[in-house]
Amino acid sequence: MPAEHDGNELLRTEGLAKTFGRGKDEVRAVDGVDLHLRRGEVTALVGQSGSGKSTLGRLLLRLADPTAGRVVFGGRDVTAVRGAARRDYWREVQAVFQDPFAAFHQYRRVEATLATALQLMPSETRESGREAMAAALAAVGLDAAETLAKRPHELSGGQRQRVMLARALMLRPRLLIADEATSLLDASVRVTVLNLLADLRDERGMTVLFVTHDLGQAYYLADRIAVMHRGRIVESGPAEQVVAEPEHPYTRSLLADVPKLHRSS
Numbered sequence: 458m459p460a461e462h463d464g465n466e467l468l469r470t471e472g473l474a475k476t477f478g479r480g481k482d483e484v485r486a487v488d489g490v491d492l493h494l495r496r497g498e499v500t501a502l503v504g505q506s507g508s509g510k511s512t513l514g515r516l517l518l519r520l521a522d523p524t525a526g527r528v529v530f531g532g533r534d535v536t537a538v539r540g541a542a543r544r545d546y547w548r549e550v551q552a553v554f555q556d557p558f559a560a561f562h563q564y565r566r567v568e569a570t571l572a573t574a575l576q577l578m579p580s581e582t583r584e585s586g587r588e589a590m591a592a593a594l595a596a597v598g599l600d601a602a603e604t605l606a607k608r609p610h611e612l613s614g615g616q617r618q619r620v621m622l623a624r625a626l627m628l629r630p631r632l633l634i635a636d637e638a639t640s641l642l643d644a645s646v647r648v649t650v651l652n653l654l655a656d657l658r659d660e661r662g663m664t665v666l667f668v669t670h671d672l673g674q675a676y677y678l679a680d681r682i683a684v685m686h687r688g689r690i691v692e693s694g695p696a697e698q699v700v701a702e703p704e705h706p707y708t709r710s711l712l713a714d715v716p717k718l719h720r721s722s
């Protein structure tokens with residue numbers, strides 16, 4: 458078993474790459490990324506549209522196969538896990554995506570959507586399934602009695618996104634990948650959800666990869682910031698440091714677009 462570089466490390470990638478297309482159509486969406494996620498920390502992955510953030514997230518989730526490199530989770534190489542081993546991995550690593558509508562079955566009620574998470578749970582904990590659903594919905598600010606019987610089209614975009622977050626949290630993952638998960642939320646609900654993620658980090662020690670194009674949200678929530686540009690991580694470090702002393706010109710240009718930065722605590 459390979460030793461971890463750092464006892465606090467939950468996940469790392471080594472030279473991770475994903476290329477789409479060939480020849481002149483080739484796109485190096487992820488181009489040699491060494492990312493380190495430490496236990497119980499929120500790392501923000503920041504970069505403009507098309508920089509490769511979602512592709513990197515999908516590689517970490519084993520929803521796509523990398524062209525090169527590896528993903529190591531908890532000291533174990535998970536680069537090629539599939540089948541039952543991949544389902545086990547998904548108990549520990551959950552995600553909420555940019556477009557929550559795509560993640561829903563069109564005619565399925567919220568209760569049935571949340572029940573699919575229960576199937577990934579160990580059977581001994583399934584008993585309390587309904588309680589787990591209600592608690593997870595309450596945590597994201599939704600009323601269980603009102604929400605469980607609804608179908609996706611009967612919910613707002615922000616409500617759908619919160620249902621998907623509730624579904625992810627029911628599994629008590631060690632790592633949550635939130636890919637623009639707060640982008641559809643209005644300002645007050647967004648702050649509620651950002652604070653919820655901060656609480657999950659502080660109380661459960663959950664590790665979060667918070668993917669966003671918004672440096673303001675990244676700074677509000679994150680312990681560390683990794684800046685992605687054209688498939689590469691061009692800068693990473695403690696959030697305060699990246700914001701106060703940006704080293705890369707691309708980070709400086711992102712900062713120039715943010716009027717005022719606030720922290721959650």
Ligand SMILES: Nc1ncnc2c1ncn2[C@@H]1O[C@H](COP(=O)(O)OP(=O)(O)OP(=O)(O)O)[C@@H](O)[C@H]1O
Binds near residue numbers: 477485507
């Ligand atoms: N399945 C695919 N086939 C071909 N090209 C793709 C595919 N997925 C992503 N790309 C390309 O890879 C690059 C990175 O895309 P990606 O979705 O990872 O960016 P992103 O940083 O998440 O952007 P956004 O902020 O808009 O969500 C883009 O040039 C995109 O067009």
Ligand SMILES: [Mg+2]
Binds near residue numbers: 636
């Ligand atoms: Mg994206």
